[in-house]
Amino acid sequence: MSETARATPAMIVVMGVSGSGKSTIARRLAATLGWAFLDGDDLHSPASIAKMRAGIPLRDADRWPWLDAIAAWMHRELADGRAGVVACSALRRVYRERLRRAGPGVRFVYLAVTHEALARRMRARDHFMPPELLGSQLATLEEPAGDEPALRVAANGPVEDTLAQVLCGLAHQGLAVPRRG
Numbered sequence: 001m002s003e004t005a006r007a008t009p010a011m012i013v014v015m016g017v018s019g020s021g022k023s024t025i026a027r028r029l030a031a032t033l034g035w036a037f038l039d040g041d042d043l044h045s046p047a048s049i050a051k052m053r054a055g056i057p058l059r060d061a062d063r064w065p066w067l068d069a070i071a072a073w074m075h076r077e078l079a080d081g082r083a084g085v086v087a088c089s090a091l092r093r094v095y096r097e098r099l100r101r102a103g104p105g106v107r108f109v110y111l112a113v114t115h116e117a118l119a120r121r122m123r124a125r126d127h128f129m130p131p132e133l134l135g136s137q138l139a140t141l142e143e144p145a146g147d148e149p150a151l152r153v154a155a156n157g158p159v160e161d162t163l164a165q166v167l168c169g170l171a172h173q174g175l176a177v178p179r180r181g
């Protein structure tokens with residue numbers, strides 16, 4: 001890792017549609033690296049949670065204040081010199097651009113999962129997000145383009161495989177090494 005990379009704390013946003021494994025992978029990644037962790041789901045307004053629970057997709061107007069609250073958390077952590085990991089859908093490019101305002105260290109890990117695996121995972125869990133919203137999630141998703149600071153990971157397999165791929169990809173970019181001991 002270069003000294004420059006070491007000097008600028010990283011803020012990794014684990015992104016993707018509902019059921020792709022963002023919360024699971026982001027939490028594990030933060031624990032492995034010893035970095036701060038935020039689950040973006042915890043910052044949704046009660047009104048947004050009620051909407052999703054009722055099977056109504058969020059709209060841009062619902063998401064902007066939420067994304068700004070997440071960006072504010074990332075900005076505070078970076079300003080205090082702390083690296084972090086955030087779970088946030090960040091489905092559209094404009095949402096990612098908004099999150100990147102938090103600071104130069106913001107990067108994305110995109111969990112790419114097949115429609116079938118997503119539907120299976122969403123049916124299997126107990127969560128406010130109903131499986132019926134998967135269609136609108138996929139319709140809204142704009143996969144990160146080549147000019148965005150994003151690592152794409154195929155995340156159809158077991159959690160441990162996905163985590164290993166993420167760590168390997170980040171290490172390749174000189175971004176993160178698991179803490180020792």
Ligand SMILES: Nc1ncnc2c1ncn2[C@@H]1O[C@H](COP(=O)(O)OP(=O)(O)OP(=O)(O)O)[C@@H](O)[C@H]1O
Pocket residue numbers: 016017018019020021022023024025041087089121122125127129155156157158159160162
């Ligand atoms: N490779 C994998 N990576 C992450 N999660 C996986 C994987 N395989 C299976 N799962 C399971 O998929 C489910 C969905 O994971 P999780 O809740 O982390 O997704 P999410 O993207 O945060 O969803 P949401 O945005 O709706 O909160 C969990 O029950 C998790 O254990």
Ligand SMILES: O=C(O)[C@H](O)[C@@H](O)[C@H](O)[C@H](O)CO
Pocket residue numbers: 017018019040041058063089090091129137
């Ligand atoms: O951006 C969105 O459409 C939604 O906010 C969802 O993706 C949720 O945050 C979450 O992932 C649900 O569990």
